[in-house]
Amino acid sequence: MALAKGAAAIAGIGQTEFSKDSGRSELQLASEAVRAALDDAGLTPADVDGLVTMTHDTNDEHALIRSVGIEQVRWTSRTPFGGGGSAALVEHAAAAVASGAADVVVVFRAFNERSGSRFGQPTGRALTPGLSWHLPYGLDTPAKMYALWYQRYMHQYGLTNEDFGRYTVVARKHAATNPNAWFYKRPITLEEHQNSRWIVEPILRLLDCCQESDGGVALVVTSAERAKDLRRPLVTIDGATQGSVINSDILFNYYDHDLARFPQAEYVARQLWGSTGLGPADIDAAMIYENFSPVVFYQLEAFGFCDHGEAKDFIADGNIELGGRLPVNTHGGLLGEAYIHGVNNIIEGVRQIRGSATNQVPDAQHVLCAVGHSAVVLGSGD
């Protein structure tokens, strides 16, 4: 049984600007985002008693507590799997609130991922023994590691890179009308996508890859009951879960299953639809993690928005655009807005439920924020 519906709510959201060179420390970015989220909720640092971030985050909890002025914390946890855990952050926080382990949990993620340590640069050595199966052969960047998975999908369902480009065009179209996006006012055409250089031939071009960004984001999670009395419209966490299955891996998902499928996301989908009583038809908008464009295709299929192999047509037919059947990444996603490890997608989901998004989906009642390996459904409390 997954987390109970409506057990917790997101009462506040906060962020810094998203840039390519923040000019300040990651701890300062985290501190600013946390303060902004607390202000948004109408709470103070003294109200906070829980902190959740990713194992990848460099910010020490004690340093953040001291910087923000949080007085006492009785719950901390971290999620593994990098961006794959960005929705799990919300699950951790909601589980802490639902169990009584904490009352007000702040989720944070802050980094200088462009001006500091860049994820997309080649790894220099096999730091852990498991990497020996991959690094010596040239799989030394996330783009290459993931592309070996995506190529099988292209082969099985007859896609070309141009099909992936149709997603990027939509992401950049949404970003073009979002002032918070790095690519604000900079839409692209499919031709421009096809003219961008190969990163991993014949799968990924430059414009299929997420941005590298500096920035910080934060969420305030508390009980739905308490959130109702705070200053923002209620945004409930209607479902939240994770999906690790045998022989799965974040970077090297190669060794067992049909690589044209995403069994982790299918497991997550079964749990979410089961625990919420909702289905794909009930979702008004979806924020879908895309370190690279093909993973949107896998997830549209895994969550049942279309059949296996049909994401290509689902996207080409305009379903994921504003005004379409399922607007996807209305902020521009990690390609168009910024790469804040996927947590900026959760913030956009909250904005959609509140009715305060720049590219607002009319009367959005349920929003899916999916990362494949974890996902949440946000609701309006109805």
Place this chain on the structure above:
Amino acid sequence: MPRVIPPVPDRDDQYFWTGVEEGRLLARRCAHCSFLQHPPSPMCPKCGSVDWLIQELSGRGVVYSWIVSRHPSEAESSPRIVALVELEEGPRLVSNLQDVTVPAVVTGMPVELAFAEFDGVKLPQFRPVGGGS
């Protein structure tokens, strides 16, 4: 030839790299239930045994998926083709394709083992069955 990152063998996979040095492609088979596994884990996920036998693989398989691996920003004279090879015994193995260039690489193509050394690092490689293109 691109820079090659050497493997870092540990207690669970030393047998594999010793085999590579000897020009043999090895995998572990559970001594109790005969489950053949690659990459290895210390415990058999099927029966819980920690006793393994070493088996030499035929080196024949098919290309399950593949990419062209370039540096993301630096020009390379000869980018490598990385392939996920599905071996005829069942397990999949990440390796490189030799003696073939991109237009001729096809998912499902039969390949066979051919060891090669780069930068002083010996690695199992694969080439099209019956010669390259």
